[in-house]
Amino acid sequence: MKIIVGQGSCGIAAGANKVYDKLSYEIKNNNLDIELSSTGCIGMCYLEPIIDVIHEGKKITFVNMDENKVSILLNNIYTDNISVNEFTIDKKDIEILSKQNRVALKNCGNINPESIDEYINTDGYKALEKVLKDMSPDEVIDEIKISGLKGRGGAGFPTWFKWNAAKNSPGNKKYVVCNADEGDPGAFMDRSILEGDPHRLIEGMIINGYAMGADEGIVYVRAEYPLAIKRLSNAINEAEKKGYLGENIFGENFKFSLRIKAGAGAFVCGEETALLESLQGERGMPRLKPPFPAQKGYWNKPTNINNVETLANVAYIILNGGKTFANLGTENSKGTKVFALTGKIKKGGLVEVPMGITLRDVIHEIGGGIKEDREFKAVQMGGPSGGCIPKHLLDTSVDYESISKIGAIMGSGGMVVMDETTCMVDMARFFLDFTRKESCGKCIQCRLGTKRMLEILTRICEGKGKIGDIELLEELGTKIKEGSLCGLGQTAPNPVLSTIRYFRDEYEAHIHDKKCPSKACKELVEYSISENKCIGCGLCKRNCPVEAISGEKKLVHIIDLDKCIKCGKCMEMCKFSAIKIG
Amino acid sequence: MGCCQKEKFIFTDISKEDKNNIDLILKKYDGRKGTLISILQEVQEKYNYLPIDILNYISLKTGVKPAKIHGVATFYTQFRLNPVGENMIMLCQGTACHVNGSKTIEESIFDELNIKDGETTDDGLFTLINVACLGCCSLSPVMMINDDTFGNLTAEKAKQIIRSIKEKSKRKGA
Numbered sequence: 053m054k055i056i057v058g059q060g061s062c063g064i065a066a067g068a069n070k071v072y073d074k075l076s077y078e079i080k081n082n083n084l085d086i087e088l089s090s091t092g093c094i095g096m097c098y099l100e101p102i103i104d105v106i107h108e109g110k111k112i113t114f115v116n117m118d119e120n121k122v123s124i125l126l127n128n129i130y131t132d133n134i135s136v137n138e139f140t141i142d143k144k145d146i147e148i149l150s151k152q153n154r155v156a157l158k159n160c161g162n163i164n165p166e167s168i169d170e171y172i173n174t175d176g177y178k179a180l181e182k183v184l185k186d187m188s189p190d191e192v193i194d195e196i197k198i199s200g201l202k203g204r205g206g207a208g209f210p211t212w213f214k215w216n217a218a219k220n221s222p223g224n225k226k227y228v229v230c231n232a233d234e235g236d237p238g239a240f241m242d243r244s245i246l247e248g249d250p251h252r253l254i255e256g257m258i259i260n261g262y263a264m265g266a267d268e269g270i271v272y273v274r275a276e277y278p279l280a281i282k283r284l285s286n287a288i289n290e291a292e293k294k295g296y297l298g299e300n301i302f303g304e305n306f307k308f309s310l311r312i313k314a315g316a317g318a319f320v321c322g323e324e325t326a327l328l329e330s331l332q333g334e335r336g337m338p339r340l341k342p343p344f345p346a347q348k349g350y351w352n353k354p355t356n357i358n359n360v361e362t363l364a365n366v367a368y369i370i371l372n373g374g375k376t377f378a379n380l381g382t383e384n385s386k387g388t389k390v391f392a393l394t395g396k397i398k399k400g401g402l403v404e405v406p407m408g409i410t411l412r413d414v415i416h417e418i419g420g421g422i423k424e425d426r427e428f429k430a431v432q433m434g435g436p437s438g439g440c441i442p443k444h445l446l447d448t449s450v451d452y453e454s455i456s457k458i459g460a461i462m463g464s465g466g467m468v469v470m471d472e473t474t475c476m477v478d479m480a481r482f483f484l485d486f487t488r489k490e491s492c493g494k495c496i497q498c499r500l501g502t503k504r505m506l507e508i509l510t511r512i513c514e515g516k517g518k519i520g521d522i523e524l525l526e527e528l529g530t531k532i533k534e535g536s537l538c539g540l541g542q543t544a545p546n547p548v549l550s551t552i553r554y555f556r557d558e559y560e561a562h563i564h565d566k567k568c569p570s571k572a573c574k575e576l577v578e579y580s581i582s583e584n585k586c587i588g589c590g591l592c593k594r595n596c597p598v599e600a601i602s603g604e605k606k607l608v609h610i611i612d613l614d615k616c617i618k619c620g621k622c623m624e625m626c627k628f629s630a631i632k633i634g
Numbered sequence: 635m636g637c638c639q640k641e642k643f644i645f646t647d648i649s650k651e652d653k654n655n656i657d658l659i660l661k662k663y664d665g666r667k668g669t670l671i672s673i674l675q676e677v678q679e680k681y682n683y684l685p686i687d688i689l690n691y692i693s694l695k696t697g698v699k700p701a702k703i704h705g706v707a708t709f710y711t712q713f714r715l716n717p718v719g720e721n722m723i724m725l726c727q728g729t730a731c732h733v734n735g736s737k738t739i740e741e742s743i744f745d746e747l748n749i750k751d752g753e754t755t756d757d758g759l760f761t762l763i764n765v766a767c768l769g770c771c772s773l774s775p776v777m778m779i780n781d782d783t784f785g786n787l788t789a790e791k792a793k794q795i796i797r798s799i800k801e802k803s804k805r806k807g808a
């Protein structure tokens with residue numbers, strides 16, 4: 053019997069290490085004949101910690117585990133039928149998994165990321181062997197071209213084109229760089245691949261190296277991902293030992309080496325020219341393109357930069373043929389895409405689906421709909437560069453063209469779902485606060501423009517908005533887009549412009565009526581006590597930090613609005629839902 | 635007085651042990667260009683922050699101008715020029731965490747420890763730093779204390795986690 057514990061960062065945050073330790077302790081202490089192993093994130097984060105029990109060829113998944121449940125589970129395994137257990141995964145959740153089509157995430161949550169043998173057992177490094185033995189660099193690039201693979205890092209640029217440009221650039225020394233910076237808050241697919249299937253990335257990078265004639269690769273991983281760095285460096289060591297990295301790979305006249313560079317925390321370093329500066333030990337400031345990295349990249353040598361998920365598709369394309377990949381997806385957006393579903397969603401996690409599926413299917417079918425059965429309001433796609441998509445556009449197909457047509461972008465695949473309690477003006481302010489902080493400061497429009505926009509948005513959220521503010525935001529937004537050098541400034545106004553486009557009434561309510569329809573902007577709400585619900589228990593009065601509540605025991609209490617600092621403590625405390633917010 | 639002289643003066647301040655530490659790190663990157671960030675990362679790993687005297691020493695040893703070292707150290711959020719507390723709370727303020735109430739968690743930390751973003755408690759036990767995303771968005775709101783990540787936070791849960799760390803270090807100290 054074998055037990056596998058899901059130990060991605062998210063699983064660990066939910067308590068997977070404790071579950072693993074408990075299992076290990078019980079197995080040792082009781083001399084149980086159980087092999088214990090570990091795997092990355094399968095994507096069903098809402099069920100974590102998750103463990104798989106494999107017995108006589110059958111796999112049973114147990115969810116929401118904790119240390120106490122481990123003993124019960126082991127007892128059940130040894131006394132009766134393990135399939136009958138209150139902790140087994142729901143049929144519906146298995147169905148959700150089967151609706152997905154896993155290419156990049158194929159092994160995530162299924163194999164042990166710290167074992168190269170498990171990777172090899174699932175056809176690992178076969179694509180590399182095929183490429184080195186049977187294909188010319190041009191044939192490799194052709195196969196990628198047929199697949200229609202586009203960059204998954206945000207811009208969606210055809211991958212084969214970049215590889216080809218780097219190949220055709222003159223020079224003997226060339227580099228492959230993997231962008232594992234994943235700066236977009238709300239997206240975590242790259243982390244999951246690095247933690248759950250690092251060899252897939254390594255294989256993709258070596259094939260990229262062969263196709264363009266590079267013998268050296270660097271993975272730029274963000275520092276906030278310590279576990280990803282650990283598993284990736286372990287995988288690089290193992291690949292070196294087995295001869296997949298190094299000299300004469302598969303006995304052929306081809307060598308390739310790989311190393312990791314930990315980022316130091318700057319969103320703008322995800323931009324490719326800034327990333328190169330950072331790799332060279334400088335401040336990560338973007339520069340004008342052209343020259344493109346394919347012409348002048350790392351130390352001015354031809355360099356190809358791809359995102360983690362992009363490279364994780366390569367081995368599949370080589371093994372199964374570009375056509376097979378291209379058969380998935382839509383006319384212009386081929387293959388599958390991984391999405392990170394978060395926010396007010398019931399079943400948050402990672403999903404990989406063919407391009408062309410509707411937003412509604414992703415959010416309501418796969419994501420299980422909105423938490424606490426509230427109303428869906430919007431989904432934010434593309435992070436700080438993206439936009440908010442409202443309810444009436446839920447039937448939009450998820451592909452590069454359709455999403456950008458409605459004012460958002462695919463981005464790296466983060467989907468943050470919002471319900472009626474999220475204020476769209478506050479969301480716009482949130483993103484502007486982010487981009488203002490992250491602007492490298494090189495362009496005046498980006499540096500000062502985002503600051504001005506943030507000031508206006510803050511004013512609106514505080515109830516000090518003026519007539520004309522919306523138009524001012526639109527004007528500033530257009531100017532910042534025009535006057536910025538890199539993608540950060542060119543897209544920074546997008547969350548503002550898209551919320552104005554679809555939620556103008558919320559802006560107007562803030563400015564004209566000094567009201568926040570979602571009741572999220574603190575300065576614009578008032579707390580009061582409902583006369584017919586309050587029983588006069590006094591709990592709110594005791595907990596109010598500024599003594600704004602008064603009332604006799606067993607009588608209705610009241611709030612002095614002049615004193616109230618709107619901390620919400622009373623609402624949290626009242627057991628009779630007597631505190632209203634309006 | 636030229637600035638170099640001033641540095642020389644400061645440079646004599648660093649202890650022999652510190653010199654050894656730094657020399658060891660520098661030796662690893664000897665002769666390789668573009669390694670400044672990696673060097674600073676190792677120094678911070680060792681000292682928990684980047685002491686200014688040590689930055690000056692690095693400048694002297696490597697010939698990289700102090701202004702450049704300072705420029706790089708201040709550009710990246712990972713680098714700190716001041717010492718931090720024993721326990722580092724990294725509170726996620728990313729999109730998913732924001733939507734799911736990370737502001738409330740920040741208030742509860744303020745309630746419990748009386749520190750805001752970037753501050754350290756008087757007893758030196760905790761430092762709070764807001765970060766952009768910890769990549770555990772599906773369990774938002776999330777915080778990381780030292781190497782442990784905690785998900786699905788509520789104000790109460792956050793307070794309890796902090797209290798239990800306080801307890802532990804009290805016991806250690808006693």
Ligand SMILES: Cc1cc2nc3c(=O)[nH]c(=O)nc-3n(C[C@H](O)[C@H](O)[C@H](O)COP(=O)(O)O)c2cc1C
Pocket residue numbers: 202203204205206207208209211231232233234235236319320321322323324325357358359360362363538539540
């Ligand atoms: C401000 C900014 C931040 C970016 N951050 C990332 C990132 O974190 N990860 C990433 O893969 N691409 C990021 N990109 C896109 C990269 O510049 C580049 O287009 C991408 O890594 C190319 O890989 P791909 O073709 O495989 O998508 C960012 C771009 C900009 C303008």
Ligand code: SF4
Pocket residue numbers: 320337338490491492493494495496498499536537538539540541542
């Ligand atoms: S647009 Fe902004 S982030 Fe990009 S180079 Fe200009 S100032 Fe820097």
Ligand code: SF4
Pocket residue numbers: 581585586587588589590591592593609625626627628629630631
């Ligand atoms: S806690 Fe609720 S029920 Fe009790 S006094 Fe306050 S408002 Fe009334």
Ligand code: SF4
Pocket residue numbers: 579595596597598599600601611615616617618619620621622623
């Ligand atoms: S919101 Fe806070 S300050 Fe206002 S009455 Fe309630 S507890 Fe008191």
Ligand code: FES
Pocket residue numbers: 237238239726727728729730731732766767768769770771772774775776
């Ligand atoms: S947004 Fe908080 S962990 Fe990603």
